[in-house]
Amino acid sequence: MVKVGSSSLTTASGGIDEQRVDALVDALGGLATGGREVVLVSSGAIAAGLAPLRLPRRPRDLATQQAAASVGQGLLIGRYTAGFARHGLTVGQILLTVDDVTRRAHYRNAYRTLRKLLDLGALPIVNENDTVATEEIRFGDNDRLAALVAALVDADLLVLLSDVDALYTGSPSDPSSRKISYVGDDSDLEGISIAAPGKSGVGTGGMVTKVEAARIATGFGIPVVLTAAPQAGAVLAGEEVGTLFRAAEHRPAARLFWLAHATAPRGRLHLDPGAVAAVVARRKSLLPAGITAVDGSFAAGDPVDLVDAGSGAPVARGLVNYDAVELPALLGRSTPELAAALGPGYEREVVHRDDLVLL
Structure with a gap:
């Protein structure tokens, strides 16, 4: 299970960075053609729609965000379709709202679709359905969505790709900040600042949302690696990069996990x-x-x-x-x-x- 943020796929002014997308596709495509099941949660629809709509920056009002997403989502999935086709892979698009993982019946429907795509050899690409989500029924970032979908498909590993190469004790730009390579439990996070915002201005998540996503996934017994998008190939090859969050030893019942993390x-x-x-x-x-x-x-x-x-x-x-x-x-x-x-x-x-x- 791999999640990639907007800032790792697009330019600062909006628009898809084809080289970044191709690099990610090659890393995932190699894994998928080698027999592993891969699910991608990809942000970037709103950011991809900025340049075509001549928007200088990410809009703040919901209606313009939805308009940008309706333009950008097609461009984004089109780029993924072409990229994975080079590896002989078919992609399937799944757009979710909070309702789809907080209502038990919808949750099961999402699982069936994901499972069938994987059984058919397709690579599911998941994103929040920004074109219809309202302020009341939106995730706001894809980190939590990725953790919930990782649990939904019973993933062996969740990789969170960002524009930062690991978790640090403070802002990565601060020379006094120290890289944290391993998080065994919450005690390893005491005394550090994790709320520093991203650098790009096109994404919505920060380090705090990634740590919360890691807590959700590891609580379900899924290890998590947090690293920068250019390190995708390395982490998927098993190299020790980024920050590893240790999975909990005892996995809760799926129903109780759903109740704790996927209900409103x-x-x-x-x-x-x-x-x-x-x-x-x-x-x-x-x-x-x-x-x-x-x-x-x-x-x-x-x-x-x-x-x-x-x-x-x-x-x-x-x-x-x-x-x-x-x-x-x-x-x-x-x-x-x-x-x-x-x-x-x-x-x-x-x-x-x-x-x-x-x-």
């Missing part, structure tokens, strides 16, 4: 201290007696955040068994009491522990 909560349940302790420390189900308040509009089966009523911080996410309109009348009451007053159907948990993941 539709509401919030505020928990008293006893309920927080039961859910977090003792891994118990959430019962009505421990809920103090309900926010949002959701239906039974929707994901909701479980929030510490004292601090306001989310402690878990789960699939709720009641509609939002039902819950206020149940708060603070025990399940036997509810069953006696309202019937046996109300003896069930608000969120069962099997449908709950700690955040």
Whole structure:
């Protein structure tokens, strides 16, 4: 699984840099023709559309971004199609919105399409569907998208290609910054600055989004390498370049991973201290007696955040068994009491522990 950013494919003024694209295609094409399954998550649609539309820089308003993406996506996929054809490879385009990985049915549909493309010997190229995504339903960067798709296809490795050759303790331009070659866990990131923006002005992600993507992927048991795009061939050949993020030893169930990282909560349940302790420390189900308040509009089966009523911080996410309109009348009451007053159907948990993941 390889993700490449806009700045690694385009010129600073917009437009596709054909030499950069060809270099990436050759690295991936060699891997794919050697029998490995390759999925590419490629940014660059908006940046590629700047020059044809005579836009001097990346637009800030959503409508112009969508217009640039509608022009640039065709140019980008056309360049990839021609490039991979030199290696005898067919590409398939998959454009996703947040909805496609946060709704369980859409998530499964995306998996089936990706799996079938790989089975047919095609190389899937994934991007956010910038032409239709609104501010409310967009990723904003492709790093998180790449991590989620890597988990979706059960990748053996995620490679994040950027315009920086590795993770550093500070800005790469600062002589005092030190390169970090290996990240075993979050303790290796303590005391470093990872929020430095990119240099190009055509991308949306920064180093912080790449580290977050690495956390998501490694949490699912997928190692991650972060390096510069010109190093793509080297890292795919197994050379020690960039920064390696170690994969977690124990992989969570796919359903719980989806719940933690690929869902958007539709509401919030505020928990008293006893309920927080039961859910977090003792891994118990959430019962009505421990809920103090309900926010949002959701239906039974929707994901909701479980929030510490004292601090306001989310402690878990789960699939709720009641509609939002039902819950206020149940708060603070025990399940036997509810069953006696309202019937046996109300003896069930608000969120069962099997449908709950700690955040």
